[in-house]
Amino acid sequence: MKIALAQINPVVGDIKGNFKKIIEFINRAKYQKADLVVFSELVTVGYPPKDFLFMQDFLEANEKYINEIVLPATYQIGVILGTVRQDTEGNLYNSAFFIYDGKIVEVFDKTLLPNYDVFDEKRYFKPAQIRKVASFKGIKLGVNICEDIWKDYVFEPSVDYSVDVLEEQFKLKPDIFINISASPYYLGKQNMRVEMIEKKIKKYAIPFVYVNQVGTNDELIFDGASFVVNEEGKRVVQLKAFEEDIKIVDMEELKNFKELPEIKEDISWVYNALVLGVRDYCKKSGFKKAVVGLSGGIDSAVVCAIAVEALGKENVLAVSMPSRYSSEGSKSDARILADNLEIEFRVIPIEPVFKSYLSVFNGDNNVIGDLAEENIQARIRGNYLMFISNREGHIVLTTGNKSELAMGYCTLYGDMSGSLAVIADVPKTMVYELARYINREKEIIPTSIIEKAPSAELRPNQKDEDSLPPYKILDEILKMYIEENRSAKEIIEKGYDERLVKDIINKVNRVEYKRKQAAPGLKITTKAFGTGRRMPIVHNFKL
Incomplete structure (x- = not known):
């Protein structure tokens, strides 16, 4: 089977423009004789759509374009794309539609809904209750969505996923895992993704296709950098980072592909x-x-x-x-x-x-x-x-x-x-x-x-430095406090002056009122000032 990884840059709410681009990439995949083309998470509406999901006009426009534009374009090619699904009771799901020959053959709903840092998915979506696979041309596809593969790799204290999506899908004997994602970038994220998937696939011994969104929506930057890992747990196909891209992969030839060298994720990223x-x-x-x-x-x-x-x-x-x-x-x-x-x-x-x-x-x-x-x-x-x-x-x-x-x-x-x-x-x-x-x-x-x-x-x-500590020391303390969520005691135990540490933390906490009025800032670390760090403006907590 030839699978096209279609890594595109959707605009939140530009439903007509997003569908136009989807059709363009479907046609490119057809031209290159692909059997199946895979798009990213919520690609039809752009990620994250936020409270647009509460607007019925928004949901109806999305459904209209799926029925009138995407379905007719899927003759002679399978399409997997991320979209919003609304059931008869009005519940919303973050879904992957598998479409072929003008029909929605199968729907995969997202199971693990992230609700930490910049994510608010429990605000909008219901989780999937069952795991499933879909058959296509004699191949069983285990389709899952972004967070579904992150069990045991999310280090937020509030996250404890009880469902292992890959494990449950594996019991259904898929031939290929396919994950569609809208995974925001921060320095080190791409290598983390690759290492995580390689480790999991060494256990399951079946190929893994990962397709990620590319582009910027508000403060979130999506790097794309989609890839394929073969059944031996080796990354053998890599798409471009920070650019739209499409690549056709003959899944039967993966064993003959050479393992790619580790990505050097340096300041250039x-x-x-x-x-x-x-x-x-x-x-x-x-x-x-x-x-x-x-x-x-x-x-x-x-x-x-x-x-x-x-x-x-x-x-x-x-x-x-x-x-x-x-x-x-x-x-x-x-x-x-x-x-x-x-x-x-x-x-x-x-x-x-x-x-x-x-x-x-x-x-x-x-x-x-x-x-x-x-x-x-x-x-x-x-x-x-x-x-x-x-x-x-x-x-x-x-x-x-x-x-x-x-x-x-x-x-x-x-x-x-x-x-x-x-x-x-x-x-x-x-x-x-x-x-x-x-x-x-x-x-x-x-x-x-x-x-x-x-x-x-x-x-x-x-x-x-008349007003601030030397930047080298300041940045080390700020990283531990803001990005690693360490306590003053933990930071002091690293050898930093107690008075300095407490003074820095108190100043960070005191000036939240300024940051609430700041322009949105592009996120490139694990914890940025913005939607992922929600602190009160008015408070009286002090070390």
Whole structure:
């Protein structure tokens, strides 16, 4: 049997557009003489559809397109695709339809419904009560959906799955396992998936086909990177990461395929994820152009370089907004970076407006030097960028990193102003890794930007480490607290200063009100600030 792995990029709610793409890939599979084409989870509506699932018009449109568009396209080819199913009592299921010759031959409902981190599937769906297989051209297909294969590999404390979907399907003697997924990416995820499936298949000794969604929806980036593992538990087929792709696999020839080398999931994966994140977020939101405030610092430099890769140099505008505190080095670094990227560059000083604020609130142009004066400079810059956005149609990309966002070292309605926070889940130490990766072939980001001490430049001789611990130490503690959910005691036992640890944790907890008002940030770690981390704004818990 020849199976086509169809890895496509659906748009949430663009049901007509998604079906058009599905038909295109079905036809490509037919042209290449495939017997069966497999799509990803909820591909007809895009993942995650969230509360659209409560709208009857949404569900009816999806059903209409399945009946009128997909069914007629399945003559002489089998199709497995992820969609929403509604039963006669109004219950919803996350389902895989197996369609052939214009008929829905079998329906597989998802059994294990994730309800942790960014997932809310129990809010919408009922779980499958039975496991099943489907026969097609003499081959038994064990079809399952995303989380159904993750038993014993989910390390959230609240998750304890009692059903082993693969084990129950295996008892029905399938010839092939097929998993359709919408598995969001974070650094290390692809190797985790491969290792998990290889280990399971060494037990079951039948081939495994894994098809994953690709593309960005809101803050979630889906890497695709679909693959096939043969009956010996070896990955022998690999699709592209962060791109649409289709590959035809002759399942009878898998024994003759060579095992692929282990994927080197390094900083390039984070870079490609963020590029896809920016490109898709802008395209799906209807923006062609972006504007970035270029300070001469490393964060805005990295964001600007990613934007150019994602949107093209002709679609990125960099704006330098110097103040009386901006160093000559920062101003020249910003210009050099823009020249290296070959993008439009404007200089709009904030000094006249800053003087007006000082005159209104200080009674003259004298400087008090307090936090209000520091923050108003960031807010003037934010207003400048939003003015350009409104007048010229550019999306504003914010440039704050995860370390700053964690500690509240950012200004509401200032540097936090914008539509997408590109590196909001990238720790400061990883920002430097990205900068070095961007410069891997030639110097794009000036070396002086990478080597100089980070500074907001909102007062004379200001340095980030005046307000924050050294980033290396800060990022280590933040990772343990936010991503690994470790207690203060556990972190202190690793050798970190008790007072420092408690101070960092208290600051993280205290500034939730800022993060609730931040632009959505692209997720590339196991735990990002956003839908997967739900903390109260108003509280009085303190270490």
